[in-house]
Amino acid sequence: MGIWIWLLALLAVFNIKNIPFSWSVRFFRALGCGMLLHRKAKAIFKPHHVFLPAVSTTRSPLMEIDFNLHKSNSTFFTDLDVSRAYLSGVLLGPLFLHGIDGQRCNMIVGNVACSFRREIKPYRPYETWTRIASWDEKWIYMVTHFVEKRTDRPARCALLPETKTVLDEKPTVSEGQKGDRIVFASAVTQFVCKKGRMTVPPARALAECGLIQVEKQRDEGLDLDSLRNDPSLMPQSRVSSAGRSKGSPAEDLNSYLPRDLEMVRAINMPVVRLIEGWDRVHALFCEDEGVLGLHRDVI
Numbered sequence: 001m002g003i004w005i006w007l008l009a010l011l012a013v014f015n016i017k018n019i020p021f022s023w024s025v026r027f028f029r030a031l032g033c034g035m036l037l038h039r040k041a042k043a044i045f046k047p048h049h050v051f052l053p054a055v056s057t058t059r060s061p062l063m064e065i066d067f068n069l070h071k072s073n074s075t076f077f078t079d080l081d082v083s084r085a086y087l088s089g090v091l092l093g094p095l096f097l098h099g100i101d102g103q104r105c106n107m108i109v110g111n112v113a114c115s116f117r118r119e120i121k122p123y124r125p126y127e128t129w130t131r132i133a134s135w136d137e138k139w140i141y142m143v144t145h146f147v148e149k150r151t152d153r154p155a156r157c158a159l160l161p162e163t164k165t166v167l168d169e170k171p172t173v174s175e176g177q178k179g180d181r182i183v184f185a186s187a188v189t190q191f192v193c194k195k196g197r198m199t200v201p202p203a204r205a206l207a208e209c210g211l212i213q214v215e216k217q218r219d220e221g222l223d224l225d226s227l228r229n230d231p232s233l234m235p236q237s238r239v240s241s242a243g244r245s246k247g248s249p250a251e252d253l254n255s256y257l258p259r260d261l262e263m264v265r266a267i268n269m270p271v272v273r274l275i276e277g278w279d280r281v282h283a284l285f286c287e288d289e290g291v292l293g294l295h296r297d298v299i
């Protein structure tokens with residue numbers, strides 16, 4: 001009898017990622033760690049940080065292995081949840097805590113698409129790099145890359161004071177993959193920010209989190225206050241028509257972005273809409289620009 005308990009315990013320890021309630025623990029731990037980092041780093045956020053990735057490290061235990069003896073394709077999606085939770089905490093933490101006008105917001109996932117390239121062997125450590133790649137009037141598009149873990153080249157963290165100075169560079173549009181890490185898989189997630197039943201335009205959400213600023217001198221009376229009566233902050237059914245009408249404040253917000261950010265957003269748009277094929281999505285991986293934060297998922 002005794003030996004079975006021990007074997008069971010051992011099995012649980014080596015598959016801690018897949019025991020009951022593990023998903024919730026992993027998810028909320030990642031979200032919480034992200035939100036803590038947001039709080040610590042609030043003062044040094046710069047607009048170009050919007051496009052930087054947050055990195056989670058994990059491994060695939062036996063329970064995630066399929067008959068090919070590598071990580072089962074279906075299990076990439078739980079890793080995606082955790083990785084996105086961490087990035088959401090780091091960038092969008094205030095939306096979950098204080099919300100907008102005192103009402104908390106929710107992120108609702110609409111689409112996830114994943115392309116598999118290489119196998120991941122059992123217990124091999126790997127990293128998930130998730131970042132915001134683009135957004136339109138309604139959807140935020142996050143891209144996640146599953147990449148090999150490299151100990152020789154640890155990621156530089158943009159939100160830690162000691163490494164911050166080297167990273168005050170402007171964002172670049174990546175042409176092809178920089179660095180030589182293996183990309184095992186890439187995924188695009190499309191989600192919407194909801195305040196109650198209202199859709200919050202992504203640019204507004206990012207502005208509320210202090211990530212992008214509306215340039216005051218260029219606007220004619222458009223500021224965040226005027227957006228509180230925003231026509232596209234209306235129940236779902238009316239967003240599609242209201243959001244498309246040219247000149248709605250929410251849509252105009254993007255034209256108040258710093259020009260280089262707006263350029264990155266616009267160039268990435270056809271890529272994350274998968275119009276240009278998966279190679280372009282894989283090629284969005286770029287490790288040279290530094291990362292927002294590092295998170296250790298359960299191993």
Ligand SMILES: *[C@@H]1O[C@H](CO)[C@@H](O)[C@H](O)[C@H]1NC(C)=O
Nearest residue numbers: 066067068072073116117118
């Ligand atoms: C997982 O995806 C890879 C790449 O597309 C494929 O070769 C493999 O057969 C898939 N595994 C299963 C069990 O379908």
